[in-house]
Amino acid sequence: MKLFTALSALAGVGLVHGQGNMIPRPASSNKFDSKPSIQRDEIKNLTFYTVGFHPKAPVLRFESTLVIPAVTPDASTDNDVQALWPGLQTDTLLQNVITTAGGGPHEWYLLPFYCCKPAGALTSPIRIYPGDLLTNTYIWDMPNNKWLDTWALTPAPREAEQARRPSTASGVVPKPYDNPILAIELQGLGTWDFGRVQWRNILMEANTTDTDWCTKVTTDNPMKLILTPPVVRTHGSVTTCYISQITFDSPTDKKSSRRSVGI
Template sequence: MKFFTTLSALVGVGLVHGQGNMVPAPASNNKLSSKPSVQRDIANLTFYTVGFHPKAPILRFESTLVIPKPSPDAGPNGDVQAIWPGLQTDTLLQNVVTSVGGGPHEWYLLPFYCCHPAGNLTSQIRIYPGDLLTNSYIWDTPNNKWLDTWALTPGAEGSKAGLKAFHGGLTFDQTTASKEQQPAIVPKPYDNPVLAIELQGLGTWDFGAVQWQNIIMVANTTDTDWCTKVTTDNPMKMITSPPVVRTEGNITTCYISKLTHLTSNPPHFFLNMESRPKVAEILAHTSYPDTIWNLTPTQRGQLPVAATRGGPFKIDWEVHGKGDIKLVWIMGLGSHKSSWQRQTLSFGHDEGDKYSSLIFDNRGMGKSDKPLMRYSTSEMAKDVLELVDHLGWTKERQLHIS
């Protein structure tokens, strides 16, 4: 396989074959002969997957996983816990986050393929709770190969441990995972993207909620129902933002901004305001303390703006870093400045000697005032100009939109 270090920004789930890097336990009671041998022979193999089934080739699949807290279990032999995004038909390509391979209470990244045969694609890498792991797959259709890339941004715990941001990838040939198949087959194009929690042996789902962000799936089809019909293969409680789907020509793109595996309780989907968890339930959740990172700003304050435009009212702001290059991160409607924490950590702390990053809560959000008046983006833009003028950031400005 050809390895490379260029990350392409891209962006996926059904019948799951199993993480093949774990040593199969002796004969289990699993008698479902239709399952691959690697799955039949693993004791207590359990999956909690979220499924999308376009019934057409996947061209591109991306997701960002927020690495959860590790299991409180010390990790006895046979205790296997894994989380992974993958692509499958009659073979499986997966970037696995696994509890196996080091000490107790630890997570490792291990790109993998399955299942005839199964094996590691790279050496495993230690990662930490709160890290953001973006996994991308893109189909090189002329060569019938897959570009598998990953990029990790450390969270507060990873940064404290000395972990630096990294990325990497490889090209993958599906026949690698099918050459021992009997009778011999020609692997079908991947048509089933997977977001999975996998447990083996004594492994249990005791590590809290698992959150996925910015899920993008591109399929060679004009059908859109597969994007809006979420399926699971085991009872669990989850919450997801409404899917957004778009078709251009023969290509359909599906986007979900956030999807969270909550618990292994009976299925409960929160798809509207009335059925979402109460504030008290969210605050009491075990993962809540890690949702907003504790990043200390270089400067902070509350600036009165719009004195002649219906105000004044205060805009809450922070500057991270002391570098000469000034960056202003403008959040979209309906979100807080803390949503820029990934960029704030990278530009305002890891490279804080080069950049100064300004983040702020728009009027009506977070710690800023919430005036009872008509809001408009043009007025909010004027708030930003007053803020950067207040900071003395008056040099020539460039506007970048993403």
């Protein structure tokens, strides 16, 4: 596996217009579940712990701030992958991945990514640390028919914030996404051994007047979940959903099952 070079904590901005060619069902036939519909048959022991939202309409904006969790005690860099990401999905997946893969033991890296066929990084990996705050914003720029993916990293108090650096990825313009997801992804021998994962200031805008999607949170794989009550508003043809905090506290078992949490 290629070793990533450690970089200083940065805030970045990436303009994304990419299109993948993926096998999963199209958005129009998506069922009400949150498991990322990505076919990865070559990956062993692929497990997701997710919270997903299903407005069944184009998402115009998706924001969240992730508190980078404690480092994993697992020192392996060859036989496991541990990753966290906020993402947008239809039959492709746009995700800002925080992962242990590719670096040294006990290290986290930010890797904005486009998935899956073709798949590729949208910028060079960025070294990040426990306690850092990573704010991710996806915006559908309708007039210009492209996605704007931005990430802003606020280092923990031990470090001063570094300069911003722009990054651009180009390709075929994607269609609108309709499924915002917050996820823990484990591959191979990877386990959830890094403690709580906390997401703050989750904000979603969708081109629909329906509000149920904001208050029905769908999870994949049982876990202890802590949420603050959603606040939902509709103005014209756009519904805005805000949740101040979602905490992935801990897994409750290793079985692959789905359940819905009504709020």
